[in-house]
Amino acid sequence: MLPFESNYLAYLLAHPQQQTSAEQILSNGTKIRLLGVGAIELEPATLTHSSRAIVLSAGIHGNETAPIEWLNQLLDDLLGEHLVISEPLLLLWGHPQAMIAGVREIGTNLNRLFNGAHKHGVQDLEHQRAAELEGWMDTFYRRYSFRCAHYDLHTAIRSSVHEKFAVVPYTPQRAPNLEQFALLQDCGVDCLLFFHQPTTTFSYHSAIHYDADAFTVELGKVRPFGQNERAALRLLDDRMRLLICGGKSQxxxxxxxxxxxxxxxxxxxxxxxxxxxxxxDDLANFSTFQSGDCLAYQAEEPVLVDDGPKSVVFPNAHVQVGQRAAILVKQLAAAECARIIYG
Structure with a gap:
């Protein structure tokens, strides 16, 4: 039996270092496995060849509370049998100890330690956690040899011109999955950032190793626990429930x-x-800069924009030396978007 009946988040925050594996079968046939700290797998009573193995992750940064709370509510509704899944589902709460501390990270940015990056450098808490999360994902995707999907849910430090947006990992060998882009729009995410190189983020890890339809999804601004408006994630909630229960989009x-x-x-x-x-410090994500504008100073040398206009996303001067402090993006014209969609 599971050591909790509901509100797994409360149990998780009370037991952030060790949780004993447990298993329970609901009356609707759904099998639930507690794999370890912040990792819960759900298997539907019936599997088909059209099933999709879905990973939903939140809290890779501990202060990004809205998706953490949403994932907890989703699990509550599954435990209460208000929903019946048709797809194998892995729920991951990324960084419980950072959640308790109310901070983004304890020592190292966890979302820079995937795709094997955790094997290098000082083996701190985040390095160990990245290895655990990769291990659970690997076991899950190998158990269910279906199509794979991964939605890594975040909120941003800053406000944004586009409140909700998603990062599309760099997978040049694959054609864009337009059905997934439509799904994101149904979640209220009209803004996509196409990354231009390999990274060490969680969504890139699942995309490159398991051919998953994977995205880093930003869902608004960071707020403390209890201060998030559930209505802000209503579209995401509706669409994800439809997805995991086997509903088909129009x-x-x-x-x-x-x-x-x-x-x-x-x-x-x-x-x-x-x-x-x-x-x-309060400049919004997607604020625009022109050619020649100075974005930053490095060793007192200006960092200038070339080939503008470009917009800045994820600016953060307080990252560790050697890590990403900002990205610049260039908006695709409507004709370019149409070319991707219609060929």
Whole structure:
């Protein structure tokens, strides 16, 4: 039997270091396995060849509370049998100890430690956690040799011109999955960022190793536990419930008129301890800069925009030296979006 009846999040935060594996079968036939700290697998009573193995992760950064709370409510409704899944489902709460501390990370940015990056450097808490999360994902995807999907849910430090947006990992060998882009639009995510190189994020890890339809999904701004408005995630909630319960969307392609798509062009790393951004701390994501504008200073040398206009996303001067301090993106014209969709 599971050691909790509901509100797994409360149990998780009370037991952030060790949880004994447990298993329970609901009356509707759903099998639930507690795999370890922050990892719960659900298997439907019946599997078919059209099933999709779905991973939902939240809390890779501990202060990104809205998706953490949403995932907890989703599990509550599954435990209460208000929903019956038809797809294998793995729920992951990424960084419980950072959640308790109310911080993004304890020592290292966890979302820079996947795709095997955790094997290198000082083996701190986050390095160990990345290895655990990769292990659970690997076991899950190998157990269910179906199509794979991974939605890694986040909230951003800053406000944003586009409140909800998703990062599409760099997988040049694969054609864009337009059905997935339509699904994201149904979740209220019209803005996509197409990354231009391999990374060490969780969504890139699942995309490159398991051919998963994987996205880093940003769902608004960071807020403390208890201060999130559930209505803000209503579209995501509706669409994800439909997905895991086997419902079919009426749309196979995104609405081109709603597409706000960007190509990532530049990654700015903090290479020096004196790195500083040349704009206010409350500047919104997707704020636009022109050619020649100074974005930052590195060793007192200006970091300038070339081939503008470009927009800045995820600016953070306080990352560790050597890590990404911002990315620059260039918006695709409507005709470019239409070309991707219609060929």
């Amino acid at each position: 749309r196979q392609m995104p609405d081109v008129d709603r597409c706000r798509w960007y190509q990532v062009t530049d990654v700015i790393n903090r290479e020096q301890s004196d790195f500083r951004l040349n704009f206010a």
